[in-house]
Amino acid sequence: MKAAVIGSGAWGTAFAKVLGDAGSEVTMWARRETVAAEIRDRHGNEGSLPGIRLSKRITATTDLAEAVDGAELIAIAVPSQTLRGNLADWAGFFPADATVASLMKGIELGTLKRMSEVIVETAGVAPERVVVVSGPNLAPEIAAEQPTATVVACTDEDRARQVQHALATPYFRPYTSDDVxxxxxxxxxxxxxxxxxxxxxxxxxxxxxxxxxxxxxxxxxxxxxxxxxxxxxxxxxxxxxxxxxxxxxxxxxxxxxxxxxxxxxxxxxxxxxxxxxxxxxxxxxxxxxxxxxxxxxxxxxxxxxxxxxxxxxxxxxxxxxxxxxxxxxxx
Ligand SMILES: NC(=O)C1=CN([C@@H]2O[C@H](COP(=O)(O)OP(=O)(O)OC[C@H]3O[C@@H](n4cnc5c(N)ncnc54)[C@H](O)[C@@H]3O)[C@@H](O)[C@H]2O)C=CC1
Ligand SMILES: O=C(CO)COP(=O)(O)O
CATH class of the missing domain: 1.10.1040.10 (N-(1-d-carboxylethyl)-l-norvaline Dehydrogenase; domain 2)
Structure with missing residues (x-):
């Protein structure tokens, strides 16, 4: 699968590692060029996950359009309260049929909306294209390849299964659910x-x-x-x-x-x-x-x-x- 991960903090980076280890080609989007360059050239992100080595299948850019170009899966890991503003700038670049995965764990202030709802509303993505990944997933443990399980939730069962397979590694075991x-x-x-x-x-x-x-x-x-x-x-x-x-x-x-x-x-x-x-x-x-x-x-x-x-x-x-x-x- 060709995947994009938006947000190069702890969870975005660990999630990109899982996708890369499971065989996907991954392009990460980072706000800062220093972080993108470190991921691209030195295969690490010391500021967010010290001591972790990333697969060469993972690259990074600060150009959102380049990150999502041709992506079948776009995973988003930015702070929940910035998501709406971010999507206002980004959504036009998302490929029309891409699956959009929310990795975020928050409820929007003011609107009281969940992150999948913000994605549907702001990025104009149909609800059945939005997947939520959630579970006992502390980023540093996953990056250290300590075994854990997670849930991939989507109203579209086939899409949930596709993402489940794209994430399965010996240290990361995804289950599907329809309860987004x-x-x-x-x-x-x-x-x-x-x-x-x-x-x-x-x-x-x-x-x-x-x-x-x-x-x-x-x-x-x-x-x-x-x-x-x-x-x-x-x-x-x-x-x-x-x-x-x-x-x-x-x-x-x-x-x-x-x-x-x-x-x-x-x-x-x-x-x-x-x-x-x-x-x-x-x-x-x-x-x-x-x-x-x-x-x-x-x-x-x-x-x-x-x-x-x-x-x-x-x-x-x-x-x-x-x-x-x-x-x-x-x-
Ligand atoms: N760290 C973890 O173990 C896990 C985190 N999560 C969730 O993932 C989401 C992201 O968390 P982390 O990656 O851990 O946080 P983090 O603080 O490590 O990284 C946040 C990322 O968002 C970027 N960012 C900050 N402000 C921004 C803005 N205004 N616009 C765009 N990007 C911005 C930062 O540059 C950074 O790359 C949160 O909702 C968190 O609850 C979910 C599961 C595990
Ligand atoms: O969601 C997480 C683990 O599943 C990470 O929790 P914290 O954001 O409190 O580090």
């Missing part, structure tokens, strides 16, 4: 729960607390998903529980790490200065909270994470508020 909505929500909400988990770790809370956060975090994710029409079983799978456990338990997770900074008492600005890469949950906690409210779905953990991130609330007070909510049945 559930996979996207699972990925976006787990970033917010990982922020909460990081805060809990930093304030010294124990394993019972952390297990309760994961379990109740998944409960509120599923509640929102079901209200919006997702398959509840998706949240028990790789794009739900799998991704949530990976991000909460891993020190590689940028969202968990960001939460740790906040839990240590740093302000949002201090945490942003200390962490350079994209932590999607910091913005998506706002849009997910608004989406939940719009559908009358209770998401108490998301509500508290938003208060800590954007209203200066103390994480210890947030825990207290969560623990003293009205008593209710588990489900």
């Amino acid at each position: 909505l559930g996979c996207e929500l699972g990925g976006a909400v787990k970033n917010v729960i990982a922020l909460a988990y990081g805060m809990a770790s930093a304030i010294g809370l124990g394993d019972n607390t952390k297990a309760s956060l994961i379990t109740r975090g998944l409960a509120e994710t599923s509640r929102l998903g079901v209200a919006l029409g997702a398959d509840p079983l998706t949240f028990a799978g790789l794009a739900g529980l799998g991704d949530l456990v990976a991000s909460c338990s891993s020190r590689l997770s940028r969202n968990r790490t960001f939460g740790e900074h906040l839990g240590r008492g740093e302000s949002l600005e201090q945490a942003q200065t200390a962490t350079r890469q994209t932590a999607e949950g910091v913005k998506s906690c706002l849009s997910i909270r608004d989406l939940a409210r719009a559908h009358a779905v209770e998401m108490p953990i998301v509500e508290q994470v938003e208060k800590v991130c954007h209203e200066g609330a103390d994480p210890r007070v947030a825990v207290k508020l969560l623990m003293t909510r009205e008593m209710k049945p588990e489900s």
